[in-house]
Amino acid sequence: MIKRIRVIGVGTGDPGHVTGEAARALASVDVFLVLGLAAEPGDAVAARRALCDALVPADRRYRFVEVTGPRRGPDEEPGETAYGEGEGAGAGAGEAGWVPAWVDACAQAVGGLADQESTVGFLVWGDAVLDDPTLRVVDGLAERFATQGTTVENDVVAGVSPASVLAARHRISLGRNGAPVHITTGRRLVDEFDVGLGEVLVLLDEHLACAALVDAFPDLELFWGAYLGSPDELLVRGRLADVIDEVQRVRAEARRRRGWIADTYLLRQPGDAPTPPHAGPAHLPFPDVATWEPLTDGVVTVRPLTAEDWPVLLAESNNEESLRWGFDGRPLTEAEARHKTAEAGREWRRGRVARFVIVDAASGAGAGVLMVARMGPPGIGVVGYGIVPDFRGRGFTSRALTLVCGWVFAHTDIQRLELGHKVGNVASGKAAERAGFTREGILVGRLPNPDGTRSDEVSYFLLRPQS
CATH class of the missing domain: 3.40.630.30 (Gcn5-related N-acetyltransferase (GNAT))
Incomplete structure (x- = not known):
């Protein structure tokens, strides 16, 4: 009978990026639910199982249950599963409908637990705290069981985010000189981009939307990474106008080779570049x-x-x-x-x-x-x-x-x-x-x-x- 639900951030794929807290949490789970999404690569369950095999003690018994449900929001295309967005990312206009549907599907799966299986886990790529949709599915599950008279404890275990790994791989800091860091998706990037936002971190971008910024902001610095934390890790950095073709080529080759792409990138204004007159904050700040x-x-x-x-x-x-x-x-x-x-x-x-x-x-x-x-x-x-x-x-x-x-x-x-x-x-x-x-x-x-x-x-x- 279910007593606890754990949402566990497991980093970007490298078992070495799973925190000690997350590893201990893995060892406490009886059944891992994997939301079967068209947007996930075919080896999604295998990748999660490999992490558990590497980190969970051999004498600890657990199993995986794949749950099928609706597709998510408009950010998604086949193969789009970005770091840190795991089970429920890409929520959009249809979110109000699919969250209850996922709760229904997960509740049905939990209904099939054996008597000795009391702890259910969701593994989230990257940092679980960035995966709002999965957290709301879990909240919905807890509320569902509460209405049935069952109190289900739930907690969230943070993980190593793709932003941290990307910055470490490129040997840069996030928020250089105290600049703000704005997190967004490719679907929203072009409409909301403004150098006044500070550094812009893009976590979900199926179509590499930053290419549309080249003409207006050619001097932006691009720090791009794919399959971070895996043996197939790819990195490109440089002036946006100079490296965008290379990133598009590397991305296309990687997608053909593996069938899916998981990448993220950071855009920042170079320290010595003038602010474009039409960009940045619309006005000078008023006196302090x-x-x-x-x-x-x-x-x-x-x-x-x-x-x-x-x-x-x-x-x-x-x-x-x-x-x-x-x-x-x-x-x-x-x-x-x-x-x-x-x-x-x-x-x-x-x-x-x-x-x-x-x-x-x-x-x-x-x-x-x-x-x-x-x-x-x-x-x-x-x-x-x-x-x-x-x-x-x-x-x-x-x-x-x-x-x-x-x-x-x-x-x-x-x-x-x-x-x-x-x-x-x-x-x-x-x-x-x-x-x-x-x-x-x-x-x-x-x-x-x-x-x-x-x-x-x-x-x-x-x-x-x-x-």
Whole structure:
């Protein structure tokens, strides 16, 4: 009767890459379930059995059961089983359907266990913690048995990841000089690639999508490896434009020879290469908040918005006046307010949006919010603001605008600030004009209303002072 399920990361195929913890876990398993996938090479069971034969004590009895189920997501093609993705990788649009189907198939297999077989194991190539689909299948199994009155313990044993082996083989570090490491798949690589992501590690790529980046990013460094940890290990490294043909040739030959390919690669910007003008972070970061000095005129104080300021955002958003001039008329939830304020620091660091809280200098109470977002052509900042009802009519908006606009022109690359309001929102326009903004015109039908109609927008601008 089943009592325990273990998900065990077994490295990239070399028994020497199986950790001591994973080896001990192997020796505790009575039945290993192997999900029989069309995407797996034909020797999938044999490869797992060879690992166990090498590492499990000879007197320990165990067996393998192959489970058949649905194909997985759209990343997969015949022969695609990348390191670290083992039993359930490649989840995509059909994932919601195939996870329950795999749970059904595995539950049926477990139902055939002998009385003395109590521990079931799943062997995951690479690192088990990178195999989210398998972990969810296991969670589904545990939940299934719980509803039947059986408590099944389950745990995950980490393994040596393909990223670690790839970096070691090429004698490089991951995250050079503190750069971030972005993990993705070939299916998503081209759409989301940006040198601002840092180093990009691709774990699932049946069609070598990085070839589509050659024209735009020829100077990227490519560190490629296949069959890592096996006697057939293949390695190629170099400038992307220079080595992509070689990688494609080596890959094709290996696939013809073995019938399948398991590879991974890392892309990084060379240390001496300039950042392409159209790549990288879309904007310069705003000045570090660690060096921030509060802006104040003695009546209002303005400082960067923090996660603790969510009640101010909630109060400013959910009053009758704000909802009247809003786009959809839907109140902001507390969860949404908490999320937006928690995200403010990340947006600030990325240079996309600088969010501020307006504080009543006398009482220290939060009086409103203000933001400057980089949108449209380079050098343009779009301003938005709102005041909590208790502080309206006291000139807080224009005071805060004056302080923030002065800071923007003194400390950022923004050359022109823009703002707008719906026709009829007279108070907003007066506040903008008192802060020095000039009315520019009417944008017809630009802003949506809660009832599905559209309103004209009155637009304003403020230019950087000429020295």
